[in-house]
Amino acid sequence: MKTNLAQFIRDTPAGKEADSILRTCVHCGFCTATCPTYQLLGDELDSPRGRIYLMKEMLEGNEVTAKTQIHLDRCLTCRACETTCPSGVEYGRLVDIGRNIVEQHVPRSPLDALKRATLRVVLPHPALFGPLLRLGQTLRAILPAALKKKIPERQTHGTHWPAPRHARKMLVLDGCVQPSLAPDINPATARVLDRLGIDLVKADTAGCCGAVTFHLNRQEDARDFMRRNIDAWWPHVEAGVEAIVVTASGCGTLVKEYGHHLAQDPRYAAKAAKISVLSKDVSEVVFAERAALEQLLALAPAPSMRPRVAFHTPCSLQHGLKIHGMVEAILLAAGFELTLVPDAHLCCGSAGTYSILEPELSKRLLQNKVVALESGSPSLIATANIGCLTHLQSASALRVKHWINLLDERLS
Ligand code: SF4
Ligand code: SF4
Numbered sequence: 001m002k003t004n005l006a007q008f009i010r011d012t013p014a015g016k017e018a019d020s021i022l023r024t025c026v027h028c029g030f031c032t033a034t035c036p037t038y039q040l041l042g043d044e045l046d047s048p049r050g051r052i053y054l055m056k057e058m059l060e061g062n063e064v065t066a067k068t069q070i071h072l073d074r075c076l077t078c079r080a081c082e083t084t085c086p087s088g089v090e091y092g093r094l095v096d097i098g099r100n101i102v103e104q105h106v107p108r109s110p111l112d113a114l115k116r117a118t119l120r121v122v123l124p125h126p127a128l129f130g131p132l133l134r135l136g137q138t139l140r141a142i143l144p145a146a147l148k149k150k151i152p153e154r155q156t157h158g159t160h161w162p163a164p165r166h167a168r169k170m171l172v173l174d175g176c177v178q179p180s181l182a183p184d185i186n187p188a189t190a191r192v193l194d195r196l197g198i199d200l201v202k203a204d205t206a207g208c209c210g211a212v213t214f215h216l217n218r219q220e221d222a223r224d225f226m227r228r229n230i231d232a233w234w235p236h237v238e239a240g241v242e243a244i245v246v247t248a249s250g251c252g253t254l255v256k257e258y259g260h261h262l263a264q265d266p267r268y269a270a271k272a273a274k275i276s277v278l279s280k281d282v283s284e285v286v287f288a289e290r291a292a293l294e295q296l297l298a299l300a301p302a303p304s305m306r307p308r309v310a311f312h313t314p315c316s317l318q319h320g321l322k323i324h325g326m327v328e329a330i331l332l333a334a335g336f337e338l339t340l341v342p343d344a345h346l347c348c349g350s351a352g353t354y355s356i357l358e359p360e361l362s363k364r365l366l367q368n369k370v371v372a373l374e375s376g377s378p379s380l381i382a383t384a385n386i387g388c389l390t391h392l393q394s395a396s397a398l399r400v401k402h403w404i405n406l407l408d409e410r411l412s
Pocket of ligand 2: 034035036037038046047048051074075076077078079080081082091
């Protein structure tokens with residue numbers, strides 16, 4: 001695609017990156033086949049190709065309008081289009097640049113601005129989110145059904161963390177909402193890795209990866225979250241941790257990109273690049289230890305039956321991190337039977353804060369996803385991202401769990 005970027009952006013790092021991405025798009029439209037919003041709305045401007053066209057217009061100096069904002073807001077950032085694109089267009093990076101410009105030019109309605117500000121203030125801060133969630137859980141029984149479905153029951157079990165005893169060490173990202181919503185996921189990871197001969201350690205001053213803030217278009221504020229985590233992790237990196245383990249694939253996608261997002265920061269660029277290399281989804285870590293895992297599984301008591309599991313692959317795992325088949329291989333080795341899930345490439349509608357900001361589209365995607373997941377008559381649903389987990393649980397009568405909890409239970 002030919003481009004002629006406007007002077008305001010042409011010579012900036014973002015402008016150069018956007019230009020090279022735009023030039024790789026040949027406008028073939030293959031990406032429209034797998035775009036969830038195009039499938040639902042049938043509007044070219046709600047497809048990747050249409051959004052690329054809108055962003056090109058904007059970057060070439062045409063007026064930035066509310067119409068562009070609406071169509072970019074409706075994008076889930078699921079990146080299914082990247083997986084489909086034969087030309088390797090990095091749509092995710094382009095939409096980050098496009099959204100940042102729209103945000104600076106198009107004001108939001110007072111209600112929309114308030115919603116976004118509230119999400120930015122509450123979600124990344126466990127000291128605020130945790131007590132608010134606990135209040136909701138206490139009042140859950142008397143809440144209206146629609147609200148009740150969105151608040152998961154309080155979990156208090158499964159939080160035992162093994163004492164350190166191994167020479168091999170890995171760090172874990174604690175995250176923001178996950179410790180309150182599902183406090184058993186990281187401890188289960190620590191127990192599985194302990195059995196595999198690895199200590200999982202926490203850095204107390206680390207926190208939210210920055211994804212919530214970044215995707216709410218406060219990209220500079222999000223970089224502060226990244227810098228804080230790097231500062232918290234760096235002594236452990238210097239002490240030789242083998243990896244930074246991330247148990248929510250949505251967060252993992254951003255941590256993998258710290259090097260990119262801080263490339264222009266002379267103080268943090270090199271450290272951020274190192275963090276990106278060390279960042280690993282928990283599936284990559286366990287998969288790499290599969291020989292030891294198979295020995296453990298051979299010693300564990302055989303299950304009386306093979307539980308039927310529908311695995312929901314989060315977009316961040318398959319399209320963001322480009323990890324395919326690892327969780328499935330681990331679950332099969334652990335004796336679970338995997339049911340067939342049609343349209344597994346499609347988003348469940350969770351997509352960070354999308355389910356709150358675009359509730360109608362999110363609900364339609366959720367309904368379709370639950371039908372697809374339940375179509376193979378599983379006894380439970382497994383996934384790899386806390387956002388998908390709570391979103392799916394709000395619409396399915398089946399139990400929805402992180403796959404690492406299933407593996408931990410199998411090994412117990
Ligand atoms: S993003 Fe890729 S698949 Fe979509 S129109 Fe451009 S080149 Fe074709
Ligand atoms: S990221 Fe997802 S919703 Fe957005 S354009 Fe690509 S496929 Fe469509």
